[in-house]
Amino acid sequence: MRVCHIVPSLEERHGGPSKSVRALANHIAVAGDTVELLATEEVIGSFRPATTDRATIQVFPRIAPRWLSRSPALQQYLRTTSFDCVHHHSLWLLPLRYAAEAAHQHEAPLVISPRGMMSGWAWRHRRWRKSLAEVFVHPGAFAQAAGWHATSPEEAVDIRALGFTQPVCVSPNGVALPDETTLSSARAAWWQLCPATRSRPVALFYSRLHRKKRVRELIDLWLSAPRGDWLLLISGLTEEYSADILAAEVAARGATDKIAVVDSAGHPPPYAIASLFVLPSHSENFGLVIAEALAAGVPALVTNTTPWSGLAGNASGWCVAWEKFSEALAQAIATRPGDLQAMGRRGREWVGRDYSWTKAAGLLHEFYHHLVHEHR
Numbered sequence: 001m002r003v004c005h006i007v008p009s010l011e012e013r014h015g016g017p018s019k020s021v022r023a024l025a026n027h028i029a030v031a032g033d034t035v036e037l038l039a040t041e042e043v044i045g046s047f048r049p050a051t052t053d054r055a056t057i058q059v060f061p062r063i064a065p066r067w068l069s070r071s072p073a074l075q076q077y078l079r080t081t082s083f084d085c086v087h088h089h090s091l092w093l094l095p096l097r098y099a100a101e102a103a104h105q106h107e108a109p110l111v112i113s114p115r116g117m118m119s120g121w122a123w124r125h126r127r128w129r130k131s132l133a134e135v136f137v138h139p140g141a142f143a144q145a146a147g148w149h150a151t152s153p154e155e156a157v158d159i160r161a162l163g164f165t166q167p168v169c170v171s172p173n174g175v176a177l178p179d180e181t182t183l184s185s186a187r188a189a190w191w192q193l194c195p196a197t198r199s200r201p202v203a204l205f206y207s208r209l210h211r212k213k214r215v216r217e218l219i220d221l222w223l224s225a226p227r228g229d230w231l232l233l234i235s236g237l238t239e240e241y242s243a244d245i246l247a248a249e250v251a252a253r254g255a256t257d258k259i260a261v262v263d264s265a266g267h268p269p270p271y272a273i274a275s276l277f278v279l280p281s282h283s284e285n286f287g288l289v290i291a292e293a294l295a296a297g298v299p300a301l302v303t304n305t306t307p308w309s310g311l312a313g314n315a316s317g318w319c320v321a322w323e324k325f326s327e328a329l330a331q332a333i334a335t336r337p338g339d340l341q342a343m344g345r346r347g348r349e350w351v352g353r354d355y356s357w358t359k360a361a362g363l364l365h366e367f368y369h370h371l372v373h374e375h376r
Contacts, residue, residue: 002034003368004083004102008069008093010039010047010059012237012265016288017115020173021089022057027174027361029054033368038078040071040095068137069093078102085368087111087149091118092130097138109146109371111169116285118158121212121305146371149364151286152307158285169367174357175291177348178271183296186268194260197273200231203333204274204298206264207281207289209234209241214280214303214322219246221280221326223255230333233274235264271296275340276332277317280325281306291355294347299340301325301332316347 005028007021022037029035035055040062041047049057060074075098078086086108088099096112103110116122123130134142147167150156156168178186191198203222207213215234222232234246243263250259264270269292271277277293277300284290284306293300300317302308303325311317318328332340 001084001368001372002082003028003036003085003087005035005037005055005087005089006095006099007037007039007089008095009041011041016286017089020288022053023174023357024360024364025055026053027357028365031361031365033365036083038074040069040074042066069095071095074098075101079105082106083108084372085109085111087113089113090115092133092137094137096141100138100141100144104144107375109375110141110144111147111149111368111371112141112145113149113151114155114159114285116155116283118155118162119283119285119305120158121282123162125212146375147367149367154307155285167371169363171360171363171367172355173286173288173291174360175288175295175351175355177295177352183272186270187272189268190270190273193267194233194262196231196260197233200229201275201333201337202273203230203232203276203278204270204293205232205234205236205278206270206293207236207279208239209236209243209246210239212282214282215241215246218278218280219250219259221329222259223253224326225330227258227333232259233270234259234261235270237265238263271298274298275337276301278329279303279306280322291351294344294351297341297344297348299343299347301328310350314346314350316343316350
């Protein structure tokens, strides 16, 4: 079967989907389908496929208005290339319109991955703009969808709560377990970038710098009580905030000995220097960084608006309401280092067992075949 995956961008600055969609497409290709992954880019030639990619990856120029990921070249390619199934990742942008047009023209089922954009907080955020997008950017695409892809049972509930009745495939993202060589290299890099992490326990926030992640609230919370020798390291890619802006705010509060802020662009993930991972997000459809932290052996403290309630049952962290986050944070940093390490080991075993790309690809491979059969 010939499957097309479309994502607006594969640029690192756009967070988890830039990695997870690529990995998913590659593993579906391994499962036996012929897979193309299509995206747009602002700087022509900035993306280079890797020799390890099993999917055929093509990137098309993005033109004004770039914030809508407009790409006539991508649209034309989809009009002239036939696929058995078209799978689009994300909402509100023009590539979803192109995907819907192509699926209709070639009589192929359309699958949509909301990628967290149907959760309560995300759906309400700037609602007026999203209502306009439903009407003018990709009209009718939601109704046209033959099926939805959710990366957690919670996201499937979000889709149903909005009234959509099409079949939903729940296929969580996979995560690769980093080996000790990778972790050691990252540790050395971050010890050089932020020397304080060499000798102090680190609570790590690592995600896009956006209000959805409650990064400013986390700074306030961290400074609301003594934290002993612990250091809060905030690292991520600029989106709504930049690392420089947040660092200046920390400095203005005289807290540079308590909180370090580092732009993560061009650097390896910093999990290897962390004793605890923290993410107080308003919402996550999956939260790839949470899975990556666990894969690196780091226990996690997250809000219950992420789909990680299994942290408690697997004795590898805390998943609590925002209102209880302060209490849980105090408990976490008071936990003995050896106990935190044991929690991290259990977390690594858990994601290695339950979150493989092979499993995720297999579930979607079967879903596509079912939809194609029903569509005929």
